[in-house]
Every structure is written in C-alpha cells, then in structure tokens.
Amino acid sequence: MGLDKKISVAVIKRLPRYYRYLSDLLKLGITRISSKELSIRMGITASQIRQDLNCFGGFGQQGYGYNVEHLYNEIGNILGVNNKFSFIIIGAGNMGQALANYANFEKRGFIFTGIFDVNPDLIGKKINNREVMDMSNLDEFVKNNKIDIAMLCVPYDQTPIVADKVARLGIKGLWNFSPMDLKLPYDVVIENVHLSDSLMVLGYKLTQKLKNSQ
Amino acid sequence: MGLDKKISVAVIKRLPRYYRYLSDLLKLGITRISSKELSIRMGITASQIRQDLNCFGGFGQQGYGYNVEHLYNEIGNILGVNNKFSFIIIGAGNMGQALANYANFEKRGFIFTGIFDVNPDLIGKKINNREVMDMSNLDEFVKNNKIDIAMLCVPYDQTPIVADKVARLGIKGLWNFSPMDLKLPYDVVIENVHLSDSLMVLGYKLTQKLKNSQ
Numbered sequence: 001m002g003l004d005k006k007i008s009v010a011v012i013k014r015l016p017r018y019y020r021y022l023s024d025l026l027k028l029g030i031t032r033i034s035s036k037e038l039s040i041r042m043g044i045t046a047s048q049i050r051q052d053l054n055c056f057g058g059f060g061q062q063g064y065g066y067n068v069e070h071l072y073n074e075i076g077n078i079l080g081v082n083n084k085f086s087f088i089i090i091g092a093g094n095m096g097q098a099l100a101n102y103a104n105f106e107k108r109g110f111i112f113t114g115i116f117d118v119n120p121d122l123i124g125k126k127i128n129n130r131e132v133m134d135m136s137n138l139d140e141f142v143k144n145n146k147i148d149i150a151m152l153c154v155p156y157d158q159t160p161i162v163a164d165k166v167a168r169l170g171i172k173g174l175w176n177f178s179p180m181d182l183k184l185p186y187d188v189v190i191e192n193v194h195l196s197d198s199l200m201v202l203g204y205k206l207t208q209k210l211k212n213s214q
Numbered sequence: 215m216g217l218d219k220k221i222s223v224a225v226i227k228r229l230p231r232y233y234r235y236l237s238d239l240l241k242l243g244i245t246r247i248s249s250k251e252l253s254i255r256m257g258i259t260a261s262q263i264r265q266d267l268n269c270f271g272g273f274g275q276q277g278y279g280y281n282v283e284h285l286y287n288e289i290g291n292i293l294g295v296n297n298k299f300s301f302i303i304i305g306a307g308n309m310g311q312a313l314a315n316y317a318n319f320e321k322r323g324f325i326f327t328g329i330f331d332v333n334p335d336l337i338g339k340k341i342n343n344r345e346v347m348d349m350s351n352l353d354e355f356v357k358n359n360k361i362d363i364a365m366l367c368v369p370y371d372q373t374p375i376v377a378d379k380v381a382r383l384g385i386k387g388l389w390n391f392s393p394m395d396l397k398l399p400y401d402v403v404i405e406n407v408h409l410s411d412s413l414m415v416l417g418y419k420l421t422q423k424l425k426n427s428q
Contacts (some may be wrong), residue, residue: 012418016411020393043395079414080421094312101308104393104410109417148420173420175413179234179318181257189423191416195407196318197230199389200293202405203323204226206362206387207294209403 007078011055015075017042018052022072034065085110085173086146090162091153092117092125092132095177099151100128110149114141142169149173156180163190221292225269229289231256232266236286248279299324299387300360304376305367306331306339306346309391313365314342324363328355356383363387370394377404 021042025033035053039046053071076082087105089096092115099105100115115127118135125132133141141147150166152159152174159178166174167186174190176182179197182190235256239247249267253260267285290296301319303310306329313319314329329341332349339346347355355361364380366373366388373392380388381400388404390396393411396404 013411013415015418016408016414017395019414020395020408020411079418081414081417083417083421085417085420094308094315098308098312099409102409105413108410108414110413149416172423173416175416181231181234187423189416189419191412191419193409193412194230194234195313195316196322197227197234198405198407199319199324200230200233200295200322201227202363202387202389202403203295203297203299204229204293205403205405206299207297209386209401 007055011052014052015079019072019075019079019081022068022075025068026072031068032065033068038066081109083109085148086113087111087149087151087173087175088114088116088141088147088171089151089153090116090135090138090166091155092119092122092127093153096151096153097127099153100130113145113147116141138165139169142171147171149175151175151177152182153177221269225266228266229293233286233289233293233295236282236289239282240286244282246279246281252280295323297323299362300327301325301363301365301387301389302328302330302355302361302385303365303367304330304349304352304380305369306333306336306341307367310365310367311341313367314344327359327361330355352379353383356385361385363389365389365391366396367391 021038035046035049039049042049053066087110089099089112092100096115096117100112106112112128112130114133115130116133116135116138117123122132123134148171150171150173152162152166154162156178159176159180159182163174163176163182163184167184167188172188174182174184174188176190176192177195178192179194181192184190235252249260249263253263256263267280301324303313303326306314310329310331314326320326326342326344328347329344330347330349330352331337336346337348362385364385364387366376366380368376370392373390373394373396377388377390377396377398381398381402386402388396388398388402390404390406391409392406393408395406398404
C-alpha cells in the first residue's frame with residue numbers, strides 16, 4: 001500500500017536469522033550462495049527463502065544465486081543495524097547483569113547506557129563499567145539522556161508498574177523478560193522474551209522423543 | 215498417520231502461550247471462555263485458536279466455549295508439565311546464574327540439579343543452594359545422576375565443543391544460549407534461544423515507528 005511496502009512480522013522475525021547465517025558465510029569467505037545451498041544450511045525450504053527475500057526486492061539472480069555481502073548489507077539495512085539505540089536495564093539481578101555484559105548487543109548497535117535497581121546492596125555496584133543507579137534517579141536520568149529502549153528484568157508483579165513508568169517517561173521500546181505478554185495503553189513497541197515457553201517446547205520434544213524410542 | 219497424531223511445531227510453539235493465558239484466567243476465577251474472548255485477550259484470531267485447539271481434539275462446545283480448567287490441564291498434559299526433567303547448567307556466568315535462580319522453571323517441572331564452570335573463581339560458589347562444580351567432574355556427575363537437559367551458557371567458540379561433550383555423555387536435551395543454531399550429529403533435541411534476534415526485531419519495529427511518526 002503506497003511506497004513503503006509492508007513486510008509481515010513473520011518475515012521480519014526470520015531476518016535476524018538470515019543475517020546471522022550470512023555473517024557466518026562472509027567469515028568463511030563465501031561470496032555467493034544459491035537459495036538451495038542456503039536452504040540446506042538453514043534447514044528451511046528454498047522456496048521459503050526465495051519468498052522471504054522477494055518481500056524486500058529479492059536480490060538473487062537466476063543461475064548465480066545471491067551475492068552474500070550485498071544480501072547481508074541489505075538485510076542489515078532493513079533491520080536497521082546501522083542505527084544506534086541506547087538502552088537502560090531496569091533490575092540489576094542476574095538477568096540484568098547478564099544483559100549488561102552481553103557483548104553481542106553492542107555489535108548490533110545497541111548501546112548500554114545505564115542500569116537501575118531498588119536494592120541498596122546492588123546500587124553503586126559496577127557492571128560493565130557502569131554503576132547501578134537508584135531507581136529514584138530514573139526520571140532525571142531519562143530526561144538528561146536519550147534512551148530508546150528499556151530492558152525490564154524485574155519481578156513478575158513489578159513488571160506492569162515499571163513498564164508503565166518507563167513508557168510515561170517517553171521510552172518507546174520495551175524488552176520484557178517477565179513471563180507475561182506485556183501490554184500498555186501507550187504508543188510503545190514491546191518485545192517479550194519468554195524463556196519458560198522455549199524450555200517447555202524443549203520438554204515437549206524430549207517427551208515425544210522418549211515415547212518414540214520406547 | 216496412525217494413532218499418534220502429529221502436531222505441527224508451529225502449534226506446539228504456541229501451546230506454552232495458551233497455557234500461560236489459561237493459568238491467568240484460572241487465577242482470576244474465570245471458568246469458561248469463548249474462542250472470541252480468548253482471541254481478544256491473546257491478540258490472535260478466534261479462527262486460529264479454534265484451529266490450534268482442534269489439532270489435539272478440540273475441547274470447546276458450541277455456545278458454551280472452552281472449559282478453562284479442562285483446557286489448561288489438557289494443554290499441560292500435551293506439553294508434559296507433569297513430567298519432571300532434571301537439568302544442569304554449563305557456564306556459571308551471569309546468564310547461567312540467572313537461569314539457576316529462575317523460580318518459574320521448577321514450577322514447570324524443570325529441576326535444577328547442578329552447575330559447572332572452568333573458572334576457579336566460580337567453582338565452589340553457591341548458586342541456588344548448589345555449589346558450582348568443576349567441568350572436569352562433569353562425566354562422573356552425569357554418570358551418577360539422571361540428567362535430561364543441559365543448558366549451555368558458555369562462550370560462542372566453546373559452545374559446539376561443550377555441546378558435543380554433553381551429547382556424548384547421553385544428555386538428550388540441549389538448551390543453547392549462544393547466538394548460533396547449534397546442530398549435532400547425534401540424536402538429541404536442541405532448542406536455541408536467540409536473544410539478539412529478539413532485540414533486532416525490537417530495533418526494526420522502533421525504526422519503523424520513528425519513520426511513520428515523522
């Protein structure tokens with residue numbers, strides 16, 4: 001509809017995976033690849049790959065395949081990897097600390113800018129070169145720094161309250177680690193990470209495996 | 215195809231989400247729900263819900279809707295939440311410690327049984343009532359304890375090596391936190407958690423949002 005072609009969420013969710021595989025191919029010195037070869041590596045059908053990549057213009061050539069570097073750069077552009085996003089972490093427990101130390105984020109353009117907690121034992125502790133700040137300083141910090149994303153690593157019950165606070169402060173992206181599908185009555189983007197869901201799928205597959213091997 | 219009806223992976227991946235919503239409904243004292251109401255809460259179409267739930271027998275009744283507790287229990291059975299799975303964590307860094315302390319897993323039947331590292335500063339440290347063990351004791355520990363799942367929280371380069379070792383020891387379920395689609399030449403079940411992928415999708419949506427508000 002119009003100039004800005006809408007790409008479906010399902011396709012968008014697959015793009016980081018293409019991006020990872022193409023990055024690995026580049027590291028291996030592979031400069032071009034057919035949809036069939038990529039299909040075998042990624043374990044998805046070649047027709048799915050062609051369909052996905054067609055969504056944003058399709059960069060393959062008949063009989064040549066895809067130019068790996070070009071495709072890598074194009075997908076990177078679509079995903080906005082050259083954009084920089086500053087993020088803060090709310091909750092400096094183990095998960096918050098794990099995210100603060102996750103080097104891969106910075107490579108993808110996500111810049112660790114601050115970390116907050118209410119626990120006096122954690123406030124002042126240095127995590128990835130930044131001292132944990134008191135939650136009571138959040139308002140001021142967000143007013144003085146452009147913050148794009150808040151990562152929420154707080155207890156379940158606190159999550160909606162903290163999310164509401166963060167959204168009211170004008171932060172537009174929320175990355176939620178509580179096992180709930182967070183919803184807010186504001187114009188914000190929310191991605192929920194459901195670790196237990198992934199583990200339950202693993203449990204299901206294991207159960208099926210045991211059944212079939214009996 | 216025979217008695218054991220095959221449920222697609224796409225449906226399986228949605229089941230933990232149904233399970234969470236039904237659990238919330240039960241807590242709210244809601245005993246029955248129509249596919250339409252459930253659809254509004256979950257943000258997916260009613261027809262998708264009916265289709266998903268039909269896959270395993272469909273427990274709804276025309277004009278009555280779904281019996282929440284029955285559906286909750288049935289989905290729980292399919293997911294095998296009454297099965298117990300013992301797990302170990304390899305890598306006692308922040309992510310490993312976060313997983314060891316994640317109370318939600320035990321509620322879902324996943325029992326924290328041991329944690330390992332190679333770092334002398336971490337070995338012996340108590341995490342959720344268990345001392346971090348030396349990786350050199352892994353073989354013996356796995357021989358003496360029934361371990362279903364290994365959670366891998368080790369550096370990127372180490373991941374395939376550790377995964378190979380764990381699979382050779384007979385552990386059938388691997389939960390991988392390295393940003394790679396881990397594959398092994400053994401008969402094991404692997405689930406990969408790609409945190410960066412989720413963050414990149416958030417970044418994409420934020421970029422689109424900013425574009426549209428310009």
